[in-house]
Amino acid sequence: MTQDEASEDYGKNATGILPGHILTRLIGEGREVRIAEALAETQIQPASVDLRLGAMAYRVRASFLPGPHATVEEKLREVALHEISLEQGAVLETGCVYVIPLLESAEFSPRVSGLANPKSSTGRLDVFTRLITDRCTGFDRVETGYHGPLYAEVSPRTFPILVRKGSRLNQLRVRRGSPQFTDTQLRRLHAEIPLVEGEADIDNGLGLSVDLKGDFKGDGSRIVGWRAKRHTNIIDVDKRGILDPHEYWDAIEPAKSGNIVLDPDEFYILASREAVAIPPEYAAEMVPFNPLMGEFRVHYAGFFDPGFGYAHGHPPSARAVLEVRSREVPFILEHGQTIGRLVFERLTEVPSTAYGEGIGSNYQRQGLKLSKHFQD
CATH class of the missing domain: 2.70.40.10 (Deoxyuridine triphosphatase (dUTPase))
Known part of the structure; x- marks a missing residue:
């Protein structure tokens, strides 16, 4: 495949955020974003994919970043207080911090990166949620070419919330290249x-x-x-x-x-x-x-x-x-x-x-x- 053909595989523009229909195709081909379970209805948005909570949540002492030399799983062994099953639903309490493995993971190509945000409804409930990856030094960013699991850090600030496996609190935009808009x-x-x-x-x-x-x-x-x-x-x-x-x-x-x-x-x-x-x-x-x-x-x-x-x-x-x-x-x-x-x-x-x-x-x-x- 030539470079031009590879670019067309992501849309008519060589760089930019991938639209939903291209995300759907790439996910179906097992590329860029991998899924542990079949896509849920409306999970693909016009320019993002909703990320789903996995089956287990970890109550942790405090928010953390793993840093360039550690995985999230390694850090959880140090800071996790207890595990909470989300299979039948569980309440996340205000003022507490939880780290939850997601049902989606990244298999990014060399020019592909990701940016995450809370979903609109999550923010309006004052639920603080951020994306974490292995060996990351910042929240809500998935580095170019990253291969590995994705995690949500979740901390309700005002209202206690009931979540379960498959609940969607944040969303991921997938970007090709580094476009600038002046x-x-x-x-x-x-x-x-x-x-x-x-x-x-x-x-x-x-x-x-x-x-x-x-x-x-x-x-x-x-x-x-x-x-x-x-x-x-x-x-x-x-x-x-x-x-x-x-x-x-x-x-x-x-x-x-x-x-x-x-x-x-x-x-x-x-x-x-x-x-x-x-x-x-x-x-x-x-x-x-x-x-x-x-x-x-x-x-x-x-x-x-x-x-x-x-x-x-x-x-x-x-x-x-x-x-x-x-x-x-x-x-x-x-x-x-x-x-x-x-x-x-x-x-x-x-x-x-x-x-x-x-x-x-x-x-x-x-x-x-x-x-x-x-x-x-």
Whole structure:
């Protein structure tokens, strides 16, 4: 096989994130991502693969990285406190750290690497999860050419969660090469296909600001966000649309001042002021805004699938949901304050199915929205 033929095997572009239909084909051929069990329904997303928890979880003393000279299994012998079977389901408690082998492993080619994120619903439950590999020196990255197992580090921060073998808490994007997408390219893309309505704030990515004026509810009142309650019941991560949000969250109404005071160690769900559109040949990652600008952070880096908020010929239709924490001191967040930036990346080709309601996507036209586990 020539180099050109090898490139075409991953899509029409030589570099970029692999779309779902190419991932499906490669997995079926036993390439790049290997699976211990058959793919589950909807496990392949437009530009990523959901990763499934294996049958056993290890409660550990603390988070760790194995470093360049050790495997995760070797480190677990030193730091694991006890084993927990997930075959029939188990509760992961808040404030504890667990390491869980996944049903997927990597068999990456020399030009192929991976990037992981919590799934949107995982982040909105304040579940801190990161990907670990053997001999890694950083989280959520799978090095070029890596062959070996994948593990999830999981630490619920606010709600205890019920998980089982096959539950999906994070997702993996598979990338070929090292593509770069500059601000100049981003401005050209916005001029061609509006990524937000009006003028775009482009500087090391597309800036997003927070909405503190709020959405109107059916009774005419408004809500700007949700603050998580403490000491709630457990949440089954695999069950959708059954929980009463008011048993887990306090609604936040807009203040006359137009701002909100973030209390330390509290978890908030807010929304961006801008509606966003991600064209089908692109994906984006929301990275936290520069911490020098304030004592807060977007708690989880979010991944935006190709087609999110996008309909050809229509304006952007979906806002970004923001999982926000203050750091060590209370912080006043103002309406319209920049809170994160979207960094774009091209796919190797347009996915056969983009993000949208037609494939059961949960957040396609979202405003301020809790995770899929709660009733609307």
